[in-house]
Amino acid sequence: MGARIAGSIGGRELTLLVAGLVAMAIFAVLSPVYLSAGNLYQVVRNSVELLVVGLGLTFVLAIGGIDVSVGMVLGIAAIAIGNLLLAGADPWVAALAGPLVGAALGAFTGAVIVFGRIPAIVATIGLLGVYRTAIFALLGGSWLSGLPSSLSDIFAARIGGFLPASYIVILAAYLAAFVVLRRTPFGLHLLAVGNAEERARLAGVAVRRVRLAAYVVSGTLCGLAATFYIANYRNVEMTVGSTVALDAIAAVVLGGTSILGGRASLLGTALGVLLIRVLQNGFTIVGLPSLWQPVVTGVLLLAALSLERLAASGGVRRLAFGAP
Amino acid sequence: MTDNAFLEARGIGKQFGGVTALADVDMDIRRGEVLALLGDNGAGKSTFVKVLAGAHRPSAGTIAIEGRPVSLASPQDAAAAGIATIYQELALSENLSVAENVYLGREDVRRILGIPFLKRAEMRRRVGVLLDELDAHIPNPDMPVGGLSGGQRQAVAICRALNLDARLVIMDEPTAALAVAETRKVLALVRRLAERGCAVVLISHNIADVFEVADRMVVFRRGRKIAERRRADTDPEEIVSFITGAHPSLRSLEHLG
Numbered sequence: 001m002g003a004r005i006a007g008s009i010g011g012r013e014l015t016l017l018v019a020g021l022v023a024m025a026i027f028a029v030l031s032p033v034y035l036s037a038g039n040l041y042q043v044v045r046n047s048v049e050l051l052v053v054g055l056g057l058t059f060v061l062a063i064g065g066i067d068v069s070v071g072m073v074l075g076i077a078a079i080a081i082g083n084l085l086l087a088g089a090d091p092w093v094a095a096l097a098g099p100l101v102g103a104a105l106g107a108f109t110g111a112v113i114v115f116g117r118i119p120a121i122v123a124t125i126g127l128l129g130v131y132r133t134a135i136f137a138l139l140g141g142s143w144l145s146g147l148p149s150s151l152s153d154i155f156a157a158r159i160g161g162f163l164p165a166s167y168i169v170i171l172a173a174y175l176a177a178f179v180v181l182r183r184t185p186f187g188l189h190l191l192a193v194g195n196a197e198e199r200a201r202l203a204g205v206a207v208r209r210v211r212l213a214a215y216v217v218s219g220t221l222c223g224l225a226a227t228f229y230i231a232n233y234r235n236v237e238m239t240v241g242s243t244v245a246l247d248a249i250a251a252v253v254l255g256g257t258s259i260l261g262g263r264a265s266l267l268g269t270a271l272g273v274l275l276i277r278v279l280q281n282g283f284t285i286v287g288l289p290s291l292w293q294p295v296v297t298g299v300l301l302l303a304a305l306s307l308e309r310l311a312a313s314g315g316v317r318r319l320a321f322g323a324p
Numbered sequence: 325m326t327d328n329a330f331l332e333a334r335g336i337g338k339q340f341g342g343v344t345a346l347a348d349v350d351m352d353i354r355r356g357e358v359l360a361l362l363g364d365n366g367a368g369k370s371t372f373v374k375v376l377a378g379a380h381r382p383s384a385g386t387i388a389i390e391g392r393p394v395s396l397a398s399p400q401d402a403a404a405a406g407i408a409t410i411y412q413e414l415a416l417s418e419n420l421s422v423a424e425n426v427y428l429g430r431e432d433v434r435r436i437l438g439i440p441f442l443k444r445a446e447m448r449r450r451v452g453v454l455l456d457e458l459d460a461h462i463p464n465p466d467m468p469v470g471g472l473s474g475g476q477r478q479a480v481a482i483c484r485a486l487n488l489d490a491r492l493v494i495m496d497e498p499t500a501a502l503a504v505a506e507t508r509k510v511l512a513l514v515r516r517l518a519e520r521g522c523a524v525v526l527i528s529h530n531i532a533d534v535f536e537v538a539d540r541m542v543v544f545r546r547g548r549k550i551a552e553r554r555r556a557d558t559d560p561e562e563i564v565s566f567i568t569g570a571h572p573s574l575r576s577l578e579h580l581g
Contacts, residue, residue: 183441183442183444184440184441185431185442188420188424191417191419192419192420192428196417196418200417200428202415204428204429204430262417262419263419
C-alpha cells in the first residue's frame with residue numbers, strides 16, 4: 001500500500017503541483033494584485049463547482065467512458081434548485097434536489113449509453129443537445145434571478161466559528177469519492193471495466209451495472225455542483241454550464257486519469273482543477289481577454305493527451321511501472 | 325473408471341452446422357493428475373476443453389463430476405462445478421494488483437453501515453499464502469499485474485483458480501509465450517497444482533513440455549480421440565506419429581477419412 005500511494009502521488013500529481021506554483025510565481029511577478037488574499041480566494045471559489053463535477057467525471061473516465069453533457073446536467077439541476085427556492089421551498093430541500101435531479105439525469109445518460117449500446121462520446125453529444133434545449137425551454141428565454149439567499153446562508157455558515165460549511169461538504173464529497181474508488185469492490189470493478197470490459201466480465205464483474213453506476217455517480221455530483229453554483233451566484237443564466245465539460249475533462253485528464261479508462265486519480269483531478277483555474281485567473285489578470293480561456297484549457301487538454309499517448313507507446317510507461 | 329476420477333466424459337460430440345468438431349470422445353480426468361491434450365490445430369482439443377469450460381454445449385454425450393451427471397451450460401455452471409479455465413490470453417486486468425486480480429469479482433468485504441469495504445490486508449495475506457504454496461515469487465505484489473513477467477502472470481492466474489476453489493484447472497498453452505526459464509517455473513507450478521490434489525488438463529503443442537509435466541496424454545485427430553497413453557508407456561516419437569497421422573495403427577483410419 002505504501003509503495004502504491006507513493007507510486008501514484010509521485011509522478012503526475014507532483015508535476016501539477018509544481019506547475020501550479022511556478023505559474024503562480026510568474027503571475028505574481030507580472031501583477032502586484034495577483035497574490036492578494038481577495039484574488040486567491042476568488043480562484044478557490046471559482047474552483048468549487050468544477051472540482052465537484054471533476055470528481056464524478058473521474059469515475060466516468062475510469063471506466064473508459066466520457067460525458068460531454070455534464071455542464072448541462074449542472075444547468076438543469078441549478079434551474080430545479082432555483083425554481084424551488086423561488087417557490088419558497090425549504091433551502092435544505094432545495095439543496096437536496098440538486099443531487100437528486102443530477103442522479104436521475106445521470107441514470108438516464110448511463111441508460112442511453114449502456115442499454116442503447118451507443119458509444120459514450122456520441123450519446124453524450126446527442127444528450128448535450130437535448131439537455132441544452134431543455135435549459136432554454138425551462139428558462140423561457142430569460143435569466144433565473146433574484147433567488148433568495150437562504151441557500152447561500154447555509155453554505156456560508158461557519159462551522160466551529162471559522163470553517164465555511166461549503167468546505168466541509170466538498171471535503172466530504174472528496175473523501176467519499178476516494179473511499180468508494182479505493183476501498184470498495186465497486187472501485188475495483190470500475191478500474192477493471194476501464195482496463196478491459198471482456199476480461200472484467202469473465203472475472204464475474206457485472207459490467208453493465210458498473211458502467212451505469214459510474215454515470216449515476218457523475219450525475220449526482222453534477223447536481224451537487226449545481227447546489228454550490230446557486231449558493232455562489234444566486235442566478236442561472238442562459239449559458240449555464242457551457243464551459244464545464246471542457247474544463248472538467250481537461251482537469252481530469254491533466255490529473256492523470258486515463259482517457260482510455262483503467263486508471264484514475266482523484267487527487268490529480270483536484271490539482272488539475274486548481275491548475276486550470278489558476279491559469280485562467282492569472283491570464284485574465286495579466287490582461288488576456290477571458291474569451292481566450294477555453295484556448296488555454298484546450299491546449300492543456302491536448303498536451304495531457306499527447307503525454308498519455310507517449311506513455312502508452314513505451315518510454316514513460318517503463319519509467320512509471322518500473323522494470324518487470 | 326478409477327476411484328479418483330473427478331470428471332468422466334462419455335461419448336462427447338459437437339457439431340457446428342454440418343461440421344463435426346468432436347465425435348464420440350470418452351475421457352476420465354483424475355485428481356492429482358496432469359492430463360495433456362495434444363493434436364494439430366483443429367484436431368478438437370480446444371473444442372473439448374470449451375465443452376468442459378461451459379463455453380460450448382455438447383451436441384452429444386454426458387459429463388459426470390464425482391459420479392453425478394452435470395450440465396455445463398455456461399461458464400458459471402463450470403465454475404460452480406469447480407472447473408476453472410486459464411486462457412492463453414490470461415484474463416487478468418493489467419492495471420490491478422496481484423491480490424486485486426485474484427479476488428476480482430468475489431472480493432472479501434466487511435460491511436459498515438451496509439457499505440462493503442474491501443478487506444485488503446486479509447486478501448493480500450491469503451494471496452501471499454497461496455503464492456508461497458505454489459513456491460511462486462512475486463517481489464512486488466502491489467504493483468499492477470501489467471508489470472509482471474509472463475510466468476508471474478501465470479502464477480497469478482493459477483492463484484485465482486485456487487482461490488475460486490477450483491478442483492479442475494484447465495490451462496490452454498500456458499508456456500506458449502514464455503522464455504525458457506519462465507517455462508520451467510510454470511511447469512513446476514503445474515506439477516505443484518496436481519500435487520495439491522487438483523486435476524489439471526493442459527493443452528500444449530510442446531512435446532518436451534508435455535513429457536516433463538504430464539502423467540497421461542491424449543491425442544486428438546480430426547475430432548476424435550485416437551490415442552491415450554501413460555507417460556511411462558510411450559515416448560515422444562510415438563506421440564508425434566499419432567499427432568501427424570503417421571502411426572501405423574492410423575493407416576486404416578486415414579483411408580476412411
